[in-house]
Amino acid sequence: AQSVTQPDIHITVSEGASLELRCNYSYGATPYLFWYVQSPGQGLQLLLKYFSGDTLVQGIKGFEAEFKRSQSSFNLRKPSVHWSDAAEYFCAVAPPGGGSYIPTFGRGTSLIVHP
């Protein structure tokens, strides 16, 4: 079975600083990988996803993520954080190929942005 670990429960950054949120997964092959963001009181919104090909994936809101097979990681990055980026971020993993499976979500990382 697949699993996802987000080692950081909270991360605090200053506005304008760079950001990296960590995600490690456990799966026998290369899975489908996702990053979602959740603003307070809202549902989850997809930031980006990786299936295959270029290991650097661009997403919405200026986010990107890099898949590293050797480290089983899919870390999310942003070069300059805005106050509106304060939210909960979830990494998710799913078996490749689509179909009748459910993604497994990490516990989430709460991003706090200081002015």
Added chain:
Amino acid sequence: KAGVTQTPRYLIKTRGQQVTLSCSPISGHRSVSWYQQTPGQGLQFLFEYFSETQRNKGNFPGRFSGRQFSNSRSEMNVSTLELGDSALYLCASSVPTGDNEQFFGPGTRLTVL
């Protein structure tokens, strides 16, 4: 295209009561999944419905049930509510033959007193 809608957005119940939550998926999406989100347990998968059939099920007691209608709308029911059922219940729809990207609704905040 309209997103996933959930009703009601907020609900307050007392222990022992039952509750029904509703989810309307994105048009054309035939898979609907339900999740429970709490600060202590994070995002936990409840069940998934596809073509009116439960296709996947998480590790929740039988008090949690659901169904899906022919128009893909889904409902979940929780009977004999407990304090620990207080949570944000999220519904997500997807095109099951694709990459299974989940599109989430805003959730229903259930408070059990």
